[in-house]
Amino acid sequence: MILQVRHSYFHPSSTGKAPRLLHFPPQTMTLQKTIAADDVNELYSLIERDENLLDHGSESPFPNTPLHDAANQGKTKVAMEIAILKPSFARKLNRGGHSPMHLALQKKHYHTARALMTLDPKLIRVRGRGGITPLHFVAREKGDNEQDNVDQLELLAEFLFACKSSIEDLTSQCETAVHVAVKNHNTKAFEVLCGWLKRVNLTQILKWKDQNGETVLHIAVSGEQQPEIIKLLIGYTNVHAKNLQGKTALQIFLENPNRNQDVENRLRRQEHRARCSTPTLSLSKYFSMELTVFEKYAGYFGTQNENVREILLIVSTLIVTATYQAAFTPPGGYWQDSSSNTTANSTVVTTNSSSIAIGKPHHAGNLILSGKSLLVFTIVNSLVFTASIGTVWATAITLYPDTLTVYLSLCLLSIAYFVFVTIEIPKSDKLIAMILGGFYECSLATMLLLPAYVWFKHNRVLSRIDATRRRVGGWLGSEDRK
Template sequence: MTLQEAIAADDVNELYSLIEQDENLLDHGSKGPFPDTPLHDAADKGKTTMAMEIATLKPSFAQKLNRGGHSPIHLALQKKHYHTVRALMTLDPKLIRVRGRGGITPLHFVAREIGDNEQDNVELLELLVKFLYACKSSIEDLTNQCETAVHVSIKAGNIEAFKVLFEWLKQVHLTEVLDWKDQDGDTVLHIAESKKQPEIIKLLSQYADVNAKNFLGKTALEISEVNPSGSPDVADSRHEGRRERRYTPTLSLSQFSGREPTDSEKSANTFSVQDKSNRDIIVVVSTLIAAATYQAALTPPGGYWQDSSSNSTVVTANSSSVALGKPHQAGDIIMSGSRLFIYTFCNSVAFFASIATISATALHLKACTFMVYFCLAILCTAYYISMTIQIPETDEAARFSVSLLFSLSLFAMSCLPICTVYKRAMRTLVRPRVDATRRHSATFPG
């Protein structure tokens, strides 16, 4: 049996039998600048098992272009072998950024392609969502005509793909991509206006720069005036409100990502930090602030009174008379008045804000979240008790500020678990499909 026959049979055992006979088997014909590697052959035929095995043995094959300017994942997309595509992208999400013929990446391909039927179209939209979440930076890739995936989807008239891209850009706060220009200087709004796509114009006009000019010096509104279509133009669309959409348990992953989030979902997403590295930095810095402010509460400037006094002024018997101030108890903070209030207020704000930040970033811990909140609540209580013991009863302003901040902190921490439960309930309504290796190739942010 030859290698081509083993690939056609999707027989991994035969592959290794052939490799035992010739250890350079996979390298034959794969040395040129534009080779047709065995991985290209397996991907083109939709042989997922063999494709994954060859890609594991020879990872470099996955990024090579053949003489037609296509990588293995491009070939799998062209032949609609979507299981193979999902499997390959789990090995390396950067394969989504491989630029093939015309600078087209797999992301550009699925943003442009419209399925032959409803099922095929759903598969493409699912892939589009998985590509975006698996490799966020792929949205920055441009074709040889300086087109983003959003440009490509609008030019192809793929409105469903555009909606997915548009809502995803809003979720990850990258709407500035909508103002990027292609080689003609056209933004996506220019293209939508020239193609008379009122539904897209309505969405874009509230986020894209309506005053941006292309290389001909025309704005989208000027294009609309030159090519009237009888449909709402940019100026009209800017004044139209957007209706809140409710989702149902029957939504697919692409439908879920392509819809506009409701107000309640926006509120729930406010407390989560999507990027893991940023979340780790926030937790470390917040922990350091909490530790520093807690230590500052235990060792305030000036220290504590070492004795008790009921007199307004006490003078020592030695030659250096010391005014001990107003009545106090041993263990009270020596500072008083406005200085004590400012110090207590600022230190408490920093402490409780850092605790609130740690609580918010702990939303992704799922099962461990309760223990984090419980420990933070105990720490806040210890801080509050420590401060109220130290502050003299006569300094009511300082005591009130600590009590108020403590109450607000506990209230915030009691609300955050509710947000956590709510977000989990939202996610259970839409379950992402798994790829050929039974692993999720994409997850929701946060």
């Protein structure tokens, strides 16, 4: 008879009761040795003998899975294989409130954390103990030496690049990664975060508040002041924003006896500029207001519905293409030859041996269409063209400034259309050219400048909102701009 030996040890109890005797089957002990050796082949050999090997002890609500062990030891090869076989393990928290990536970061196994990120970038958003995500962790920690600092900053940049939406995750104290970096005086990490926010046009996150109603500027000016961070924040945060104690960043700064004079001057200038602008608008007051013209107009065009927006853009683009082409190939086309026949108002058209009409004076390349017919055709075609251009711009403007290149392209296309139409009109119809020019300029200005003006007025309202933890500007765009 073969006896199976079960390994055991006493687990201390925090309640003062007698310690519990925990038992581990020999397969588990063998798995621990395999993880320690980072031996992938042996791992699969064990799984062939016991297909439930990885599930032993992993059924509890807060298990310490084999992936936790591998990440904690920095055994990247085995960790990657286990994460591939059991993807759910990568998101589970152990009794300490840590995921495998949290454990890898705590032990500075950056290569393991980076490898897990390549399998699933959303692991960067897994909240652990205190709501801390891996992004919060690398924004908080400082390295023990210069190389360690460089590695952590590089990993922070890679996290931001791999999962843009992770910047919006909050801890249990409602802190963003920017709050965490500033609270821990991690200036280098803050520089990385701030530079990235500027590049992806998410600087509004610098205005978000934690559970104490404090922005990163409030934190930077309190306690041990951080002049480098304050200088970077000026211009991107609202100096009039108040925390739950009703204090602005400038008031907190002035209460500090060791304040920096240069920073004080910068804050005062920013405060003066902010005082001259419109007052701050609370989020509740904004919701209580009537809809702005832009919001009404956005709802009218259906731009809050992504499917409707796509249909509008496709149809409008097709109409723009058709009308632009019609300007190049108008009814009747162009004269193929030149004629100096000066017979005025002649209704008789003769032809030469080439069957080319020579009854009216004209130059090769001029429009055959003239008079009232030319006026009606050009007005109708131009009206449809400008209306389609305006529809494309009105649909895309809710995603501004991401669609700035679209706006510039439409402007250049419209100018090209206008120049071509006016040049091709015969000299005998210059009055028509003047009428069409005025009509086209007015219609184009209405279609392009009016939506831009409406958006500008609406954006001024949004810039006044003191939103605690919301990116208000994204409401009227696509559902998820992350």
